[in-house]
Amino acid sequence: MWAVVENKLTRTFQFGSFVEAWGFMSKIALIAERMNHHPEWTNVYNQVEIKLSTHDAGDIVTKKDHELAQAIDQLLH
Numbered sequence: 001m002w003a004v005v006e007n008k009l010t011r012t013f014q015f016g017s018f019v020e021a022w023g024f025m026s027k028i029a030l031i032a033e034r035m036n037h038h039p040e041w042t043n044v045y046n047q048v049e050i051k052l053s054t055h056d057a058g059d060i061v062t063k064k065d066h067e068l069a070q071a072i073d074q075l076l077h
């Protein structure tokens, strides 16, 4: 689940393959653009680590981060 680590809402996701992980990231990219709120993330093979914080608010976790996290979680259903 999501946890706040060093002022960032953080979660790691694991998939069955690189293609699945990349597909997940592609969907998030479109959502992030629509919300004008973009993740800091790392992809290693089938793993995606996402860190959310609001730069405009001084790199702290805000409502926007929780909204994006919720939208990301919806993709898994």
Ligand SMILES: C[C@H](O)[C@H](O)[C@H]1CNC2=NC(N)=NC(=O)C2=N1
Residues within 6 Å of the ligand: 036, 037, 038, 039, 052, 053, 054, 055, 056, 057
């Ligand atoms: C100018 C632009 O609207 C802002 O820089 C947006 C873009 N995406 C963003 N993404 C994140 N994570 N935090 C922000 O504060 C932010 N601000």
